[in-house]
Amino acid sequence: MVNLLAKKFIKNYNEVDNENVRSAYGILCSLLGILFNVFLFGIKYFAGILSGSIAIMADAFNNLSDAGSSLITLIGFKFAGMEPDNEHPFGHGRIEYIAGFIVSVLIILMGVELFKSSVIKIFNPEAIDTSLISIVILIISILVKLYMSLYNSNIGKKINSSAMKATATDSKSDCIATTVVLISMLILKLTGLNIDGYSGVLVACFILYAGYDAAKETLSPLLGQLPDNSLVQNIEQIVMNYDEIVGIHDLVVHDYGPGRLMISLHAEVPGSGDIFVLHDAIDRAEMELSKKLHCEAVIHLDPIDTDDEETMRMKDLVSKKIKEELDEIISIHDFRMVKGPSHTNVIFDAVIPPKYKMSEKEVEDKIKELVSRNFKNHFAVVKVESTYI
Known part of the structure; x- marks a missing residue:
């Protein structure tokens, strides 16, 4: 479905390195997330009223918060795609990380509230209806969330988006959480044992873990994480491919958001070489890094005595x-x-x-x-x- 919509509404949809295409993918998935989560909230809310299950009701409002999270992600992608300006010469790409972090905080808050209400339910259990319609609604919810997790994960990898990956993690935890609720209803139907409150606590733990995991994923690049080993190896391979360069050191990678990398390094060159030839090699290395890795590269020329x-x-x-x-x-x-x-x-x-x-x-x-x-x-x-x- 996502791929069909991408082909229809996203121009040059295969060019995921293009900032406009990348932003369009993020906006499309966020809009789908809002629609799916509002739909799930509606049917789960109905199932919760019908069954009287605190776990289902909590899960319904969790989906409503997910719709709000998708809205925040949508806004994040919209602003992250803005061009650099006088106040922000490196662009606005980190807004995507901030949006992902806000989503993570909302997930954690929802998990805390669910945990509190579930503990109350353990000590004050209420009757739960285990009608077929409630069970069918939960199965539909699980399938929808599983699909959302898959497409968010695939698109997140495709466009290298931590916000999309966080959304995929959230959808996966929701899928597991709803499965737990469904199992508790089946246990009640088959054995008469009411474990709704305990299921709610278990669901809350899944949500809290998902929120923590998503927060770590989105906060790390804001704090300044180490670059991927594959990126470092690509940089070294490109630069060391020039005969005039005999070594590199002091490599630093600055991440200003997806598609906005700044790379600086020192390149060792023979001190006896022609400065114009060496400078030309450095320029060519910078241009190749920019073209292949979609970054801004600055290389400091570092002469060493290779003839001694x-x-x-x-x-x-x-x-x-x-x-x-x-x-x-x-x-x-x-x-x-x-x-x-x-x-x-x-x-x-x-x-x-x-x-x-x-x-x-x-x-x-x-x-x-x-x-x-x-x-x-x-x-x-x-x-x-x-x-x-």
């Missing part, structure tokens, strides 16, 4: 010792040597991962001790920094 065999040999030896005696995960770059009459300074940067087991100062001290111990009359001048990938 003694310096390159010492760099390999120091790097090997650091990996053997400290940690294989530590890398070094910007290596150079300054010789004096009594000693030689080896100057370089060392890179450690975030939240490393040692502080930057501890790593610096250990590297200095390691160099002076292993290489006579050599002293390390080292700057330790954390990586952003």
Whole structure:
């Protein structure tokens, strides 16, 4: 159904990297979400009145809140697709993350309210009607929510949308929750055992978990999460494909919303090379990154002495010792040597991962001790920094 509507109403629907196409997919799915959830609210509300089930009534209002969530997602996609302006030169893409986070908060609030009402129902149980029409309505609801989960998940992956993925998670939890309610009604019908309140608590737990999971998914990019390994590997492969570039470091990826990535890195080039040739290689690498990864790329040209065999040999030896005696995960770059009459300074940067087991100062001290111990009359001048990938 979604694919048929996309073919009919979305121009160039296969070009999901296009911001307008991506936004259109988000708006289409949000509109469908509003329609489906309003429909489910109506039939569940009717079933709840008919049966007197607190779990069904709570599930009905959960669907009504889902319709509101779809409306927020719709607004988020609409604003996220706006062009950059003077106040927001990086665009408005993060509004999509904010919309997804608001949806998550609403899911959590609904879960809290359901939990409270279900606990009351445990201590004050009421009679429940287990008529065939109520059971049929719940089965219809499960099938609709299952379909919503599938199309939201597929489109979310297709357009790489955390908001759509959060909506898919919500629909999946609703499907499970309604199944629990249906099972409780069948148990009552077959055994006479009323577990409606307990089912409501279980449903509330599913909703709370879904809200937490969705909040984590949408809040993480707002806080500044690590980029995907596949993205980092693509960047390295593209840049290192240029013969003039011999190494890269200090890679930073800024996420300003889907389709609005800013990439910066340092590219090591031979210090003896022609500056115009090297600059042209850097320009071409930036343009290729922009074209293939749909991002804005800035590359800092970092000259190193590749012609000095003694310096390159010492760099390999120091790097090997650091990996053997400290940690294989530590890398070094910007290596150079300054010789004096009594000693030689080896100057370089060392890179450690975030939240490393040692502080930057501890790593610096250990590297200095390691160099002076292993290489006579050599002293390390080292700057330790954390990586952003």
